[in-house]
Amino acid sequence: MKFLTTTALALLASAGIAGACEMTLRSSDTHPDGYPTVEGVKAMAAEVEEKTDGRICIEVFPSSQLGEEKDTIEQTQFGVIDMVRASFGSFNDIVPVTQLMSLPYLFRSVDHMHNVMDGPIGEEIAAGFEENDLIALAYYDGGSRSFYNSQKPIQSIEDLEGMKFRVMQNDVFVDMMSALGANATPMPYGEVYSSIQTGVIDGAENNFPSYDSSGHAEVAKYFTLDEHLMVPELVAMSKSTWEKLSPEDQQIIREAARNSATVQRELWAEQERASEEKVVEAGAEIIRDIDKTPFIEAMAPVYEKYVTTPESQDLVKRIQETE
Template sequence: MFHLPKLAATALVAASLMVSTASAQTVLRSSDTHPDGYPTVEAVKAFGEILSEKTDGRYSVEVFHSSQLGEEKDTIEQTQFGVIDMNRISIGAFNTQVPAATVTQLPYIFRSADHMHHVLDGPIGEEILAAFDDVGVVALAFYDGGARSFYNSSKPITTPADMAGMKVRVMQSDIFVDMVAAFGGNATPMPYGEVYSGIQTGILDGAENNFPSYDTAGHAEVAQFYSLDEHLMVPEVLVISKVVWDGLTPEDQTLFREAAKESVAIQRELWAAKEIESRAAVEALGATINEVDKKPFIDAMGPVYDKYVTDPALKDLVARIQATE
């Protein structure tokens, strides 16, 4: 009978254990439309590191940034079907699929970033996260999406009248379309990756987004007028496919939630720094940034609220958000 030398046998056992350990690790694929280094991308990486530590290396996360797995609308569907494990998505990309989350897309629903944090960190935030269970994903945490403002290639916007006839890109959200229409503009739903060329070729006059997106997507190169109307503060949400979630033990589900919540503070810190950095970058490129009186913009939003806040439960949710200090 053939016998391995003692050292060789020990090495074989060690190699076998290494294979066993490696095969026990599950690498989750997570999608993001933003470039590497962007606060949400780095936050999901941090989530993965925290999760790996909490699960003793059984789970890790690989982030596919820069729309490598597709634009948001497509990746939402892939996540719902379990083709993509996790996703960092703007709530606006869910359109009206999640009624409770739709409220966070309403223009001027949040008075400031602090107000948004107080709402989302409390019971209202947990209520909205839980509402995603009905659409094939489990929402783990909210990330900052900053304040979104209009920018264009022709002139500063100081009043809603300045937007008359302006072709403005919005994400594929009915609320966003109706918001631009209420301001007198022509909303053009379009994937994020096509905005630069759209403005450059004149298909679009402009778009709306936060400073980091305006900067990192290069939009300041083709649309130099940025007007601080801050019409939206739409949260980002980190979700996991319900297909994947249902395969986790209750204990691991708790660890996933804990890791996601811990990554929020990291994302907010990165976001605050990135906003300052991006504003300076676009100003250095020659962007003209102007303040606006928000009251006329807020006053124009009555029809949007009338259309989307008809259900008594949503009216109550809006009232509770507005009452939050």
């Protein structure tokens, strides 16, 4: 286990609201202040403080002040930190079912993802976290990833043939590109701009805010809205902290967390719209309304390779059948 740095401990000790509350819960986020996930947990904190008459406060530490995601997840499991907001991808080694959420085209749309995660399947997945000393409180929106490139508008699966795309260092994404007829080139995120600019790769894949903030829209102006990947984000609490709360306070926190998911999702949608408008004004071309069916059908060998147990096959089937 990696323990908190001296700086992080000082930050915890100096939290301004600590003295005014009977219990102060420390929540970690890697994103900067003002980011939708940070503001979502702040909304949760405001509701909890109001409904407990100030007895319980939540102090949010953004910008990786308490550590990176995997470190802070571990610290939350041990009760060193009370809460953490992290991507499902960071839980893959702890809660194996989260790996399924990285399957390409698993979710048909953002609404489909929300309906799955907010329903019985989300509750079932939450049980896997509790077995690992974490209480899943709310599922946030991490956005959807789509393809962008410097060469041409991608309007069909045939247009991907032979193209070179940067993907994260992940076997699923490498196999996804192969199944689509393209070539995967794993590389650090910071190298993508120059690699597109110099023709080392044709493009990459990400969401609108990243496409905008990274400057990739300047060198890869064709953005195809295929939404091949939607990975949920999670707000989780340490089980040891949770068990210190009364049933009444647990209910308050759970309701506040779920309400905060609505706030976070709205803020994320606003950020996506703003980034989309910005890149379009700068000359990016957005390719919409493509027929996703051939893309989805091409994933059959990927699913065959990674969805191997009866339990995972059943879960994928139920996710796909959810309206």
